[in-house]
Amino acid sequence: MVEQPKAVSRRRFLESSSAVALLTALGEHVCAADPPSGTIHPKRISLAEPGPMLPPVPAILLTVKGKRDGSDEISVVWTFVVNGKPPQIGVSVHDRHVAGMLIKEHGEFVLNVPTAEIVKPFDTVDMNTGKIADKFALSGLTRERATKVDAPTVAESPIHVECRVFDTIPVPPVRSIFLASVVATTVREGVCDESGRLIVPAVQFFGMTAGSGEFYTMGRKVGHIGQTVGRTDIKY
Numbered sequence: 001m002v003e004q005p006k007a008v009s010r011r012r013f014l015e016s017s018s019a020v021a022l023l024t025a026l027g028e029h030v031c032a033a034d035p036p037s038g039t040i041h042p043k044r045i046s047l048a049e050p051g052p053m054l055p056p057v058p059a060i061l062l063t064v065k066g067k068r069d070g071s072d073e074i075s076v077v078w079t080f081v082v083n084g085k086p087p088q089i090g091v092s093v094h095d096r097h098v099a100g101m102l103i104k105e106h107g108e109f110v111l112n113v114p115t116a117e118i119v120k121p122f123d124t125v126d127m128n129t130g131k132i133a134d135k136f137a138l139s140g141l142t143r144e145r146a147t148k149v150d151a152p153t154v155a156e157s158p159i160h161v162e163c164r165v166f167d168t169i170p171v172p173p174v175r176s177i178f179l180a181s182v183v184a185t186t187v188r189e190g191v192c193d194e195s196g197r198l199i200v201p202a203v204q205f206f207g208m209t210a211g212s213g214e215f216y217t218m219g220r221k222v223g224h225i226g227q228t229v230g231r232t233d234i235k236y
């Protein structure tokens, strides 16, 4: 069994800018593998069109309450973690999207994690606009209500992250970043263990590759955060 480096807090680990200080602090827990020597890397080419060519990034079904006389909105967005404690996330939304206008009005929304089982309704949501149709009705997804914020949710999604906006950053020319506190997270039974830790194989997550526009589920587990320092307790 690997002994835990109790004396070194994760924060100190992250804040340390000195590799020497870090190695001293972690002692024998660091098993720095030598970089492979003599590897011949394939030739690199520059693409004519630069772009965010990234591995599959999970996109989320964002739900937000509609206008007084309009339908609730579902939209597809990418999201990012701003902070673990307190839990905060961010989304970047095009100003002409219905979701962006409604988030500005209500200040609350839900991130509904989609699964491979609902990849078709997910694409229907993306390919249609709330300006001319109710995307809940079009996609066949089931509307429910969130527990803490005044917003709809997608019943088919196993994980709901309920969010309240605390800051909005205009990103010229056409976007706004909404920074939001996570005020409640609800999961279907079987998705987390008793300690609230996610059981990854219980959910068929998928993401989209920017660079080919394809949806991929997750592959096999190849490691975990803190493995190089013998830590198994970090989950974010």
Ligand SMILES: Cc1cc2nc3c(=O)[nH]c(=O)nc-3n(C[C@H](O)[C@H](O)[C@H](O)COP(=O)(O)O)c2cc1C
Binding pocket: 059, 074, 075, 076, 077, 078, 079, 091, 092, 093, 094, 096, 097, 098, 099, 125, 126, 127, 128, 129, 130, 131, 208
């Ligand atoms: C994988 C993926 C990620 C997306 N991420 C975003 C995003 O982060 N922000 C955004 O404004 N639109 C994003 N979109 C596009 C919008 O979700 C989509 O155009 C939206 O459904 C438009 O709805 P509306 O016309 O009702 O506003 C994404 C689409 C896909 C397929």
